[in-house]
Amino acid sequence: MQSEDREIDVHGEIERLVRPLLQAFDDSDLTRLSVDEEEFGLEIVRRSRPIGAVERAVAAEPAQQIPAAARHPMDVLAADVVGIFHGSRPEAVVGQTVTESRELGYVEALGIRNPVRVGRGGRLAEIFVSEGEPVDYGQPLFGIEVGA
Amino acid sequence: MQSEDREIDVHGEIERLVRPLLQAFDDSDLTRLSVDEEEFGLEIVRRSRPIGAVERAVAAEPAQQIPAAARHPMDVLAADVVGIFHGSRPEAVVGQTVTESRELGYVEALGIRNPVRVGRGGRLAEIFVSEGEPVDYGQPLFGIEVGA
């Protein structure tokens, strides 16, 4: 679940791939499902553990919220340490334009603040975590539509 | 491995199915492989046991020996008891025409002779066992091209 900067036809791909996959995933006992097609990479995660329980954080919510017309590449900012997520002030809001190096939040681990900063600027398309949520290594935190 | 009375294009089927299957079978650890297509049924058996060791008795030998022009249904006479196979006198010979009810051999079990008789007459296309060989239930003994 690293940054994804190819241009994709989100709506078409949702129709073709995500819906049946989500259905199959729901019917399964899988906790994580990866697809790596030429024009589309996707990972569906079920967090069955009591903590950090954002069901299908990566795929399901973007599928509902990214408008069909969006054709911008997406950067996903992921946690690189295990800790507790906190949003930074001023609070980042979905739809907002965010600029390079802005601190959107931080992961607190062993008393240390590990900032989560925007790489390439763009439109904040997705917040995958909530305030105070435990996150593990590689867990997606924010999605940025680069150049939007 | 019961009698097979559909008409088949043996040569075409060998080209299409049997060769690659035999190859795959040879490369595998399988002892038995079944194929059940609409127009063709086939079973390949490897007898890895020290006794009754007729390698690929059912498929391989017919594949080599049945002439390409043969278009007659094949009856397979199989053992219905466990015992020792003996040929009857006069000895049956491949290519011979055999008539209904003729005793081609017998399986001796617990001192009892269990005759193997021709069902529908035809051309004796195949003898799958040798004199004195132990046979088990369902083991193919003779192949008769019905109506040939």
Next chain:
Amino acid sequence: MKKVLIANRGEIALRVNRACHELGIPTVAVFSEADRESLHVKRADEAFCVGPGPSARSYLNIPNIISAALISGADAIHPGYGFLAENARFAEICRDHGITFIGPSPEAIRAMGDKATAKRVMVDAHVPVTPGTGIVESIEEARAFAQSAGYPVLIKATAGGGGKGMRAVHAPEELEQSLNSASSEAQAAFGDGRVYLEKLILNPRHIEVQVLADAHGGILILGERDCSVQKPSHQKLIEEAPGPHLSSAFRSSLYEVARQAVKAVRYVNAGTLEFLGEGEHFYFMEMNTRIQVEHPVTEEIFDVDLVKEQLRIACGEPLSRGQQDLRVRGHAIEVRINAEDPANNFAPAAGTLTTVQLPGGPGIRVDTHVYQGAAVPPYYDSMLAKIIAHGADREEAIARMVRALRETTIEGVKTTVPFCIEILTDPEFIAGGAGIGYLPRFLAREARVEAAAAR
């Protein structure tokens, strides 16, 4: 013993194959056309197809099995359990062909196979059987029996069946009236009013004793197993050894009786005496003249290989140890993993096993013939695997079994795994010593809970 033919399938065929191979004895498998891809065929040194899927034409096909033994040069046959294991005629045919039948003599099989004969033999050997009377001629006779056997008693019609002419009597003041009404009912139903009395055992435990006896008079009493967790069909589901909460007086009396019984029958090889236990009393039910499904729990607590002992005994060797060498080591439990649906009256299922992940680690033994991709044919019994958990005590054995069952993943057919987890975490099972009424009661309780939840 030069070569052993194993006249069985499934896990017990593998169990016997393992014992033979560990002793360096080659094996011959027999199989039906439905079992061509079975592990018991692959693991044997030779194998013969003896018939089509249905058992009657394959695993019960005596001529083909004997012929396979003769052709392959097998000089002994192990029958496993089920199929031909308690068929005295089969044991005789083996003897007639100079083949060693790995089990007791045909005479012992026959005597114990007939319930009336078995009961008479045991009574003669002073083995307690369920107390009862002959035809009751008078109320005084009935009263005297009930007095001595203790209430409750059961009145049964000689010509009886279907519960007609049957009455449970719980107190002396009910006896006379019950006797009269039972007799009238029997007279009306069968034209025969004669009745007899038996002691009524309300919620007995199924307690069985494993024995081994060699041809030289050596006898080993390998303790008891409690197999009280039985489905409504009386099939055992969970077995354990030792039996929980048995007094040492109960045990020593039980073992002494078992020894008398083995001597009385002049029994040789492995066998099991089954009893109904109630409080400090036990009553002989029947003797199984073969290895049993649940033999591993005894193996675990006594560190003995019962199948190897069977082979040694059949070779005429003496038992590998004496009674004084045996020492109980902790506690063992066996769970039968069946391809059946407990929610649907344990209906058996057939199919292909798409996933098979079996448990492991300390204290866990798995006896199974299944593997990922294996087919479960519809012809045979539904047992897929036995999980055996051993622990320092019953508590540890249960804890291990629960975690082992949670590790078990079998997909493709419904299995008893989730149901058995429920049993093993149920306080009544954990308390130990529940009778054979336990599982039906558990099922009824669950049904009530579900019904309540549905409201």
Next chain:
Amino acid sequence: MKKVLIANRGEIALRVNRACHELGIPTVAVFSEADRESLHVKRADEAFCVGPGPSARSYLNIPNIISAALISGADAIHPGYGFLAENARFAEICRDHGITFIGPSPEAIRAMGDKATAKRVMVDAHVPVTPGTGIVESIEEARAFAQSAGYPVLIKATAGGGGKGMRAVHAPEELEQSLNSASSEAQAAFGDGRVYLEKLILNPRHIEVQVLADAHGGILILGERDCSVQKPSHQKLIEEAPGPHLSSAFRSSLYEVARQAVKAVRYVNAGTLEFLGEGEHFYFMEMNTRIQVEHPVTEEIFDVDLVKEQLRIACGEPLSRGQQDLRVRGHAIEVRINAEDPANNFAPAAGTLTTVQLPGGPGIRVDTHVYQGAAVPPYYDSMLAKIIAHGADREEAIARMVRALRETTIEGVKTTVPFCIEILTDPEFIAGGAGIGYLPRFLAREARVEAAAAR
């Protein structure tokens, strides 16, 4: 202990998970991105990804592991073996965060982790170490040492390396000349002619002693394991308990020394003292301050759960039994099934396991994290499974192991299964008591046989 984080992967993570669950303690797994589908993740109650595939960034990532423990509320960490198990700094960090490290104190880990310190501590505790001298000043001093330690002896250069200045001396008459030539060679090579002597142990056996010690001074000596079957890289391949052909004098001396060593180090928790054994003598090599791969053979013969004991000790509880309660039960052997190719210098293999069929039945325990369809990532050690066979004696244990290995089918990567069958059926292994030179010798013999066959 409310919740245990297991800072490991593979079979040992499952082993610890089993012990915790059997004791009713919830578990937290940590995993790398390469192990997302691993059983140790699925079987734990919670799981945290702590980094990418390479161990340095995941299983050795102390901040992420500690953070996972704190977030999940785990109050104890079990390190398994390898990775952080003998990292004294990690044990200290746990202590600093109020987390119980399930193992000995950081001080004990540190002392035993440094070979020079460990040797000094052991010498002080009268534990025999390989005899040796300081810098040899005279031929008389050398002669005296060789006399007392016994030939052969090894001359080594203080500045040594690469065999320069090294000489094996097998008889007194060779001593003086060897000493002179070694010194000259060392002088020429390093500009330093100083040499010292050590006893040369020609074909030692690897004999190790399992110990358990609680915080109350309780010590259990759980006998020895013989781990002499080692690959040329000195990795153990087959282990057994008890050690074959050891005299009772050897054993009682070994156990007494082990007890002294544990006391000297004020050791608490499970540990293993490794010795080189030669005839009636043994010499301390090192102490492993953790649970070991081969712990199951000890568990099998003593009926003890070493990981549960580790948990109890870490909770401050006393040992569950006394030395007098221990009794050796038969013989146990462990074989490591590795994803490696013995024909190609045991080169490790990664891939996907297309078939996994594991053995079962009496006396067989399987500890594994693999399953049919599982991936074997390239980052970690190549062990796929441990098969443990227990029998009434060594002969039965070997017979069971051979049949268990023959039952084992693992496809998708090359494994050590066929190679281990060859070892277990080799007369020299069967005879028992071969030293650590055995496997290299076996390999050379096989190579010669193959070369001869190729001619």
